[in-house]
Amino acid sequence: MITTERLELRRFQPEDAAAFSAYRSVPEVARFQSWNAPFSPEEAQRTVARFAEGDPLQPGWFQYAIALDGQLIGDIGLNTFDNLMQADIGYTLAPEYQGKGYATEAVGGLLDQLFTVRELHRVSAEVDARNVASARLLERLGFQQEGFRPQNTWFKDEWTDDLLFGLLQSNWRSARSAG
Template sequence: MMAKAERGLAPAYPIRTERLLLRPIAPRDAPAMHVYKSDPDAVRYVPYAPLSLAEVEERIETTWSRTRFDEPGGGICLAVEDRETGALLGDVVLFWHSERDRAGEVGYIFDPAFAGRGYATEAVGALLELGFDGLGLHRIAARIDDRNTSSARVVERLGFRREARLVESEWFKDEWTTMLVYALLEDEWRGRTGAASA
């Protein structure tokens, strides 16, 4: 599934789940990605304002183009595609924060047109496998705006525990924002996936 470098990881793409393909984001994804990344409601809780098509294209060529983990501090963004239709549903990110602490973080954004079908949960589940089995992480976190209840439900379904509620801890998009910190440990994940496959 993945090729480990001396210090890093090069996943084998596409990563397949029951209904999805996770793959590198390509220039052809820009128009479909622009649909949700230009929607103020869809990007309300992510760290950028609505993006123009040109801005989406520029990010695809730069920060969203990484396909491997070379060193801590980096991450990879992947397109989430419906295996049956080929439609772009959204995108996900896995950050590798620390080699010593074996720490990572997940993030995700999906086109609201595909909400409520479990795609985010399925895609983030694949990121957990990539992080725990591929990178050998010990702990994967998710930082979620307190108002983003649908995003919190995604990680809760995957077994993440809420560790903190940081009241008005960040000045985000011109207002104080309360952040929730969720996390899942490798042995907790293995216990859930082992029980599910038994």
Template sequence: MTSFSLQSPRLFIRPLAKDDLAAFSQYRADPAVARYQSWQDYQLADAEELLADLQSRTFGTLGHWYQLAVLDLQGQLLGDLALHLVDNMEAEVGFTLDPSHQGQGYATEALGALLAYLFTERRLRRVLAVVDCRNQPSSRVLERCGFTKDACHKDAVFFKGQWCSEYHYSLTAGAWRQRQP
């Protein structure tokens, strides 16, 4: 992955790096963190495999997911952002925070910095997010960032042994710009 970074008042965001992997795999191994995510029983080897895959391509290549480390300004890993550049007009995002750093506004701040990049630098038209309907904290983060709930797909996904419902969110460039001071 090529050099890429963002900074917000309290955070530094950059591609996931080897030094992040121990902390990254530790919080991802937490069952409460993995509950609404695509993984379970996350191990250091999973993180190493992900990093090797990420390092095999240039950041910003369309059609791929990228994991971005979210760090405080002292360099401590707080969580990560997921970015999927669907095409030149649209992206999908996600976020995961270490439980010890949740509830402090970090996810909202990190996602806000990523949205600013996507709408100003990449000039995207729309950003999407999909959230398990039971994951109310993630829904609140998206709504604080200006996303609107476009749909609820009831019992649409068989996930971790049960049928689950999902909210589909979106934020357009125009709506994002209207929210900027």
């Protein structure tokens, strides 16, 4: 569906379930996400099957599989608004692939497609303020922090602070043309 220098963003496949279950079962990966570890193989099979049915061109959530040499290493969630001009994103990467530029490459590849092919106006992301690595990834890609909401979300039995990020198509294009 989308290829970058090293990665492929594609539809989920049944054979992704084992790797999906493995990285979603790591407590550090699940810490800032909506699920709890462990993530059972049975739940992974059901979730992968549901993800495979989605349509990235329609409003609502679509989950891209991030593959390196055919192997699932993470995923990116895309929530396209009803107006088809805005979207929210979220992403997860297996720990052994973190810190190697794969998440930046994958999210950047998706943004390029969203802004240049689909011509979206805006992409947003919300991050737990403690997830410094995720906030830095967004900033590397040109997102601007647009808000800070202290103790805004009751999440996993505690109040958490939220950081709000946004990126406009015009800023994405300007950054790409500048270098």
